[in-house]
Amino acid sequence: MSEPVLSARAIRKSYKSGDALLEVLRGVDLDVAPGESVSIRGESGSGKSTLLNLLAGLDAPDSGTVAWDGSPDTGARRRAAFLGMVFQSFYLVPELDACANVLLARRILGRADTSARARARELLGQVGLAERAHHLPSQLSGGERQRVALARSLMNNPRLIVADEPTGNLDERTGNAVVELLLGLCTSANTAVILVTHNAAHAAKTRRSLVLTAGVLGG
Amino acid sequence: MPWYLHLALRQLFPTGRRFPFFTVISALGVTLGVALLVIVMGVMGGFAYEIKHKIVDTEGDVQIRARGAIEDYAAVVRRVESVPGVAAATPYASDVVMIKFGDKPAYPMLRGVDLASVARVTPLGKYMLVGSLDDLDDDSIILSAQLAASIGASVGDTIEVYSPLIINKLSNDELFLPRQVKVVGILEIGHQQLDSSTVYGTLRLAQDLYGLGSTVHGIDVSLKPGVNEDDGAARINAVLPEDIRAFSWEDSFSDFLWVLNLERNMIFFLLLFIVIVAAFSVMSSLLISVVRKTREIGLLGALGGRPVHVAACFCAQGLMIGVLGTAAGLALGFTALHFRNDVVLWITRVTQRQEVMRRFYQFSELPSHISLQTVALIVVMTIVISTLAGLLPAWKAARLKPVEALRSE
Numbered sequence: 001m002s003e004p005v006l007s008a009r010a011i012r013k014s015y016k017s018g019d020a021l022l023e024v025l026r027g028v029d030l031d032v033a034p035g036e037s038v039s040i041r042g043e044s045g046s047g048k049s050t051l052l053n054l055l056a057g058l059d060a061p062d063s064g065t066v067a068w069d070g071s072p073d074t075g076a077r078r079r080a081a082f083l084g085m086v087f088q089s090f091y092l093v094p095e096l097d098a099c100a101n102v103l104l105a106r107r108i109l110g111r112a113d114t115s116a117r118a119r120a121r122e123l124l125g126q127v128g129l130a131e132r133a134h135h136l137p138s139q140l141s142g143g144e145r146q147r148v149a150l151a152r153s154l155m156n157n158p159r160l161i162v163a164d165e166p167t168g169n170l171d172e173r174t175g176n177a178v179v180e181l182l183l184g185l186c187t188s189a190n191t192a193v194i195l196v197t198h199n200a201a202h203a204a205k206t207r208r209s210l211v212l213t214a215g216v217l218g219g
Numbered sequence: 220m221p222w223y224l225h226l227a228l229r230q231l232f233p234t235g236r237r238f239p240f241f242t243v244i245s246a247l248g249v250t251l252g253v254a255l256l257v258i259v260m261g262v263m264g265g266f267a268y269e270i271k272h273k274i275v276d277t278e279g280d281v282q283i284r285a286r287g288a289i290e291d292y293a294a295v296v297r298r299v300e301s302v303p304g305v306a307a308a309t310p311y312a313s314d315v316v317m318i319k320f321g322d323k324p325a326y327p328m329l330r331g332v333d334l335a336s337v338a339r340v341t342p343l344g345k346y347m348l349v350g351s352l353d354d355l356d357d358d359s360i361i362l363s364a365q366l367a368a369s370i371g372a373s374v375g376d377t378i379e380v381y382s383p384l385i386i387n388k389l390s391n392d393e394l395f396l397p398r399q400v401k402v403v404g405i406l407e408i409g410h411q412q413l414d415s416s417t418v419y420g421t422l423r424l425a426q427d428l429y430g431l432g433s434t435v436h437g438i439d440v441s442l443k444p445g446v447n448e449d450d451g452a453a454r455i456n457a458v459l460p461e462d463i464r465a466f467s468w469e470d471s472f473s474d475f476l477w478v479l480n481l482e483r484n485m486i487f488f489l490l491l492f493i494v495i496v497a498a499f500s501v502m503s504s505l506l507i508s509v510v511r512k513t514r515e516i517g518l519l520g521a522l523g524g525r526p527v528h529v530a531a532c533f534c535a536q537g538l539m540i541g542v543l544g545t546a547a548g549l550a551l552g553f554t555a556l557h558f559r560n561d562v563v564l565w566i567t568r569v570t571q572r573q574e575v576m577r578r579f580y581q582f583s584e585l586p587s588h589i590s591l592q593t594v595a596l597i598v599v600m601t602i603v604i605s606t607l608a609g610l611l612p613a614w615k616a617a618r619l620k621p622v623e624a625l626r627s628e
Contacts, residue, residue, distance in 0.1 A: 058521060058622040080523020087625065091518040093226070095233040107222035108524050152522075 331425020537609020
C-alpha cells in the first residue's frame with residue numbers, strides 16, 4: 001500500500017458534561033489510501049462528526065496523532081490546499097453567486113486567476129449547474145446548493161475530501177444523486193473521500209465501510 | 220483582490236440586490252456627521268477668513284506703532300518701503316471724535332489717511348457706496364454706511380466734528396469751535412463694527428483735530444503677495460528703531476484670533492461626537508452581522524481562512540462604510556455650503572430678520588471658507604473612527620473556532 005493520504009493513530013477525545021467526563025473517541029486508528037473512499041457510520045451522538053473534525057484539523061485530539069501525507073501539519077493554511085469539505089447544511093455564502101462560492105476556496109488559497117475562474121465554471125458544469133453559475137444560493141434548491149458545495153470542495157484539487165452527512169438535508173433521490181456525484185468525481189480525480197453517513201446504501205457505495213461504536217472504529 | 224476584501228465588498232453590496240439597505244443605513248450616520256462638520260467648520264472658517272480680509276483691507280498686513288506718536292513718519296515710511304517684501308506703507312492718525320448732524324450725535328473713530336499712499340495699502344475704494352476717495356479733502360469726510368444712516372446724513376450734508384482736545388481747551392477756558400466738514404462719500408465694508416462707527420478723513424484733518432502737528436499714530440504696511448506676515452513684520456522691525464515696532468495683523472489681533480480658534484476647535488471636537496456615535500452604530504451593525512454569520516465565519520475557517528483575514532474582512536467593512544459615509548458627507552456638506560446664502564436669505568426673508576442677521580453676525584452674507592487641512596482632518600478622523608468601529612466585531616469574528624462556529628444554531 002502506498003503512503004496513506006490520511007493517517008490517524010490512537011485518537012482520543014472527551015468532553016465535559018456537567019461534572020462527568022464524556023469519552024467520545026477511545027483510541028481511533030484510521031489510514032486512508034490515495035483515491036480511496038471510506039464511509040463511517042454510527043448512531044447519532046456516536047462521535048462521527050467529532051472524529052471528522054479531528055481528521056480535518058478543525059479540532060485537536062486529547063491524545064493521538066493525525067497526519068496528512070505523513071505530515072502532522074494540519075493547520076489552516078495547509079488545509080486550504082489539502083482538504084475539501086462538504087457539510088450537511090451546505091454552508092454557502094449567501095451574498096456570493098454559485099460561481100463565486102466555488103471560487104472562494106481558491107481565493108482563500110490566494111490564487112484566483114483567470115484559470116481558476118475557468119476551473120470553477122468547469123466544476124459547476126461537472127455537477128450539472130453550468131447554467132446556474134450566476135444564481136445566488138437563495139435561488140437554488142437544496143440539491144443544487146449541495147452540488148455547489150461539492151464543486152467548491154474540489155476546487156483546489158484536494159488530496160482528501162471529508163463529507164459530513166452531505167445528504168442529511170436532502171430527499172432520498174437527490175441524496176443518492178449527490179453521493180453518486182461525490183464518489184464519481186473523487187474517483188475520476190483520484191481524490192480520497194471520507195463519507196460520514198447514516199445511510200447504509202450510501203455507505204455501501206464506498207470502497208471501505210467502517211462503523212463507529214463506543215468510540216472505536218470497526219469494520 | 221484578497222478574498223477577505225472581496226467578501227467584505229460583497230457583504231456590503233450583495234450581488235443581485237439593488238439597494239444595500241444595511242450599508243446605506245450604517246453609512247448614513249457617518250454621512251450626517253461629516254456633512255455637519257463640513258458645514259459648521261466651513262461657516263466658522265468663513266467668519267475667520269472674512270474677518271482677516273476686513274482687517275487686512277482696512278489696516279494692512281502689518282501695523283507699525285510707537286509708544287507715543289511717530290515723528291518724521293516720511294523717513295520711517297521710506298525706510299519700511301525699502302525692506303524686501305514690502306509693497307507699500309501709509310501713515311494714519313486715528314482716535315475717537317464726536318460728530319453731530321442736526322441734533323443727532325455719534326462717537327465714531329475718525330481715521331485720517333494719507334491720500335497719496337492709502338490706496339496702495341488699504342483698498343478702501345472698492346468699499347465706496349457713494350462718492351470716491353478722490354473727493355476727499357481737508358474739509359470733508361467719508362461716513363461708514365450704518366453711521367450715516369443712524370444720524371441721517373448723506374453726501375453733500377455738512378456735519379460738526381468735535382475732537383477730544385475740546386476737554387483740554389475747556390479746562391484752559393479757551394473757546395473751541397467744532398470743525399465743519401462736508402460728507403463726500405459713504406462706504407460699506409461689510410463688517411458691522413466698522414460700518415457703524417468709522418469715519419474717514421484726510422491725515423491733515425485728523426492731525427489738526429488731535430493736535431498731532433506733523434506726527435502720526437501709526438503706519439499701515441502692505442506686503443507683496445506670498446510674503447508671510449510674521450516674516451514681513453520681523454524684517455521691518457530689523458530696520459526700525461527700538462521705540463517703533465511692527466506687528467503682523469495676526470499679532471495685533473492675537474487675542475481675537477485665539478478666541479476664534481478656540482471656538483472652532485471646541486465645535487470641531489463636539490461635532491466629532493456625532494461621528495463617534497455613528498461609529499457605535501456601525502459597530503453594533505457589524506456585531507449583529509458577526510452573530511448572524513457565525514456559521515459562515517466557521518466555514519471560512521474550515522476552508523483554510525486565517526483568523527487575521529476573517530478579522531480583516533469585518534474591519535474592512537468598517538473602513539468601507541467610513542469611506543462611503545465620508546464621501547457622501549463631503550458631497551452633502553459642500554452642497555449645503557454652496558447654497559447656504561440662499562437658505563439664509565429665505566429664512567431671514569420669511570422671518571423678516573435680515574437686519575438682525577447683519578447686526579449680530581457682523582456680515583451681510585453668511586461667509587464660508589474651509590481649508591484643505593480641515594477637510595483632510597475630517598476625512599482622516601472619520602475614516603479612522605469608522606475603521607476602529609470594525610475592530611471589536613473583527614476581534615469577535617477572529618476568535619470564533621471553526622468547529623464551534625459550524626456547530627452553532
